[in-house]
Amino acid sequence: MASAEDEAFNIDGNSFNSDLYLSKLLKEGNLKQIMEKECEIVRESQYLHSEMQTLVYENYNKFISATDTVRKMRKDFKNMQAEMERLNANMEKITQFSGTISDSLKDSRGAVDKLCETGQLLRKLQFLFLLPSRLNESIAKGLYSDAVSDYLHAQRVLERYGSQPSFQGIQKECEEIVNQLITLLKERLATHDATAAQLAESVCLLVQLQGSDEALNEKFLCSSEPRLLNHLETLKDTNNCSDLLEWVERGNSGLLADLCIVVSSYNEMFLATANSDSVIQNLNHFTENIMLKYLELAKVQFESNAIKSGTEILVRSLDKFYRRLQAINQQIHGNDYANEAADIVMTVILSKGQNYFNMIKAQFWERLVSIRQSIASKTSGDLKEMLSSLQVFIMEKVQASLQDLMIFLQSGLSFSFKPACVNCVVKACIDLVSDTITDLVSVVKGFCVLQATNNSTPAQLLLILSKLCYELQNSGINCLLSQGNTLLDKASHLAESVCIPDSLGINLCKHAGEGAQTLLDSYVNHVGLKVSQMLRVSVLSREWIRVPEPRGVRAVARRVLEALAAAEQDALQLYDSGTTTRQSSDSSRRTHSLSASKLPYRSNWSNGVLDSSLASNINKLFSEKIEIFSPVEPTKVSIMTGIVKISLKTFLECVRLRTYSRYGLQQMQVDIHYLQLYLWQYVHDENLVHILLDEVLGSVINRCIDPRLMEPSVVEIICERG
Structure with a gap:
């Protein structure tokens, strides 16, 4: 009933009751509201009236346009029918004329065919007579492939008609020119300045001229090796360069590109014709030697740049490196170079985590020295502020480092979906938190040893560090591990979830608690011995x-x-x-x-x-x-x-x-x-x-x-x- 009553008062509804609406408006509204409502209804009515007129005019125009279109189509159809009749008559006339022309040229068609054959034969003869000069011209211009193509094109004719006196001189001259070309191709194989494409072209032309043999494929690999080693030397000279992306790009576009050209050329020239074990072994040994040296250089380069390069640059470089080696696997058979690249990625991840730990350790020690100097000089007596600065430093640095490590698990990276890399990031996070807390406790325990041996550690510093360890035990460690798990949940896109084990937090909290107790006992002993020394001197002296x-x-x-x-x-x-x-x-x-x-x-x-x-x-x-x-x-x-x-x-x-x-x-x-x-x-x-x-x-x-x-x-x- 309430719904029906609402519909009765809905001015846009189908069940609108004007009398009920008017009585309700007069009962609930004052004069000003009623007048405003009247103006609103009048304005809306005028707007609807205007819209209705517009729709009527538009529909009327569309109707008139449709009528004109139908009238025009009727008129055009009649003209089209007349055109089709004229076209049919013209086609019949063309057919008659074509038959007449065919009958008149029937007798001279055979003569035309003979003339065409004679002209084609003359062109072939002309090509044969001009072949030596064409070969010399192509060789002089360095167009070796054109020279070989022309010779192979004419070789069948020369072999067939070479016994005739008129072709013997041409055949002998062509063979001499081809021998010179073979010598030039072999000399280009021996030079170190030739590119991989030029070497491949030379071997391909030699195979076409001489056929494939084992000595030729070994010579091809030996000729390609100096250029690839030159690429390696260039990469080695640019080692430790500031731009890691540039180094990876040099390796991809230089060394690996040339290596792929060598391998693909080798496969086309030798494996397609003689798929023997020795041919395959030669190629595998050659590629393994080059790739092993490249991977060693890449490992050194990434590990050295893990310290000084930003994580974003490092990750982008690793992604390019890994993607290129994945593509190499499709062309070079033998070792799985993608796994080799994944091992380097995992090594860099662990190295990055270790670098974060070393940085936190060094900066924490600097802060301890600063606080110790402040206590010794009595420039600041607010121990709570000193404690807060240490605690905030550790939490912020470790959390920022964990956040940075999650960049290695971005969904767009080529290696981020591999379980081994994900587990490596988890291990780096665990090592970072564990090593930081363990080293911190070891460092602060070292102050207890120093205080016990030479009494050089300020007692207030021991008190601050004991409270720091208690705070880490009570909340800090669990907060860091929880932050790490949260980041892993957001970053990991694998089916199986990964997390930091709870046992790690229990062990670290226990370790931090032991350090706190040791520091607090050392502080009490330190102050107690200081007071005891006063009493001892006062009694014994x-x-x-x-x-x-x-x-x-x-x-x-x-x-x-x-x-x-x-x-x-x-x-x-x-x-x-x-x-x-x-x-x-x-x-x-x-x-x-x-x-x-x-x-x-x-x-x-x-x-x-x-x-x-x-x-x-x-x-x-x-x-x-x-x-x-x-x-x-x-x-x-x-x-x-x-x-x-x-x-x-x-x-x-x-x-x-x-x-x-x-x-x-x-x-x-x-x-x-x-x-x-x-x-x-x-x-x-x-x-x-x-x-x-x-x-x-x-x-x-x-x-x-x-x-x-x-x-x-x-x-x-x-x-x-x-």
Whole structure:
């Protein structure tokens, strides 16, 4: 019903209802809309009226034209019938006249035939008498083929009538001239300046004059070889030229064109008359020798230009080279030179992929050196920006290289449909991604070795490279492999789809993860040893027996906190904060349990020290062992925890090497409490700091000759003032 109602309001439909349309228009539209609609309908009506008049006038004109045409055809048909009758009468008269003429010339027809035969014989005799001069003239002008053609044309007559005295002189003179021509043809075979067409013409004429023999085909090949070798020398001299397309064109139009002329001429002259094994073997050996040298030159040329030539030029050159050798296969039988060309194409593809890898490797190393110099000179402190530049560089370069390799699979190329070439492109893509990631991880691991041997690698560079490896492991490698598969899906036009295997991504991600872990552990060790060196020097370079009463915190404690704060700032730029375990908001303000409760202030400290040492050792038995050099997680808290553990462990081992006075113990108590006030915020579990610092203080007490600790309140006042 809705459709019927719509048809009723459709002004162009068959079921249009003007009353309903008008009532709807009056109900829904205002006065201005109604007037505009009226003007529109009037304008359309006038236009339709004008179109209708035009159609009527055109049809009327066509009708009048058709009537005139029919009237004219009737008149012309009558005239045509009269013409045909006159033509028939004329043909009958011509037939009668032809019969009369034939009857009158019947008697003289035989005489005319005899005269024609006599004239033809005279022309032949004239040709024979003029043959020596014609031969000499053709030879003088270099028209050897015309001379041979004339001689062969007259040879049958001379052989038939040569015994007659009148023809003996002509035959003898012609034979002498032909012998001279044979000598000239053989001399042209021996010259190195003759073209392949001239050599073929000479051999063809000699075959026509002397017949085919094995010595002649060998001489033909020997005469053709110097010119082909000259082509090879020319190509060799132009090796490493800047225009690879020009080099291929020279080979196609020069060497291969002449070789095809030699082979086709050889087949026409010798194989057609004597299809023996020796004749075929001579040709095969000759062509294999030339083609082997040409393919060696082509391989060197393409491999050398794979580095400096653009991919588009390289692919176009390979396509021309491959197409020409495909055509050679149709003319030269023996080896499959198209497969030889395909092998060169695959070699170039792999070489191109290797060149891309070498370029990325060199440029990546340059960027690493630049970043290292920036860190060393402290011209830039934005580690995140440095990381982003490295990551973007690797992704863009590898993706651009993969895109470039897909040019070898364009659908218009002659070798792009071959499965071997497609698989070679896939292998080049796999090698490019695999070698890039593997070499990158090996390079960055080398910085760990350098840092461990001579401590020359900046710690911030290790942190940047560790994050780079983590980013590659988490998303970068899979993104590159996905990009490669997408490009292969678009470029490959074979029935079977090709792709990069998933196992490659798993192995590369695992390798990148191992490199990231190694770098992060190396960074923690580097910074931890740097802080440890501060603590070690501060402990071992001081005479703790003669220190004065402590009045403040030593400068080394502040430098340690500054170094940790700098390391935390660097880690926060690249890694997430991570989770921490906090016991209470004021836990950082507590004093050591060992100093507050285990050692009460009294005159005899021996029993107290023994009791505290025994209690500390018993607590160690039941507490979890602290792994100092455990693997670091990729979070800021885990990194800082590793640095703090190494630093405090070194502090503990250095403390055990010294002997302390009462004031030395108290100075250590102040420094330890000061460190405790701030170190807890860097680790994931503050108990770890408390345990290690308690061990340090306990070790100092055990090495003290007069173990008297300061009051905790006094320690806090000194630390707050410091």
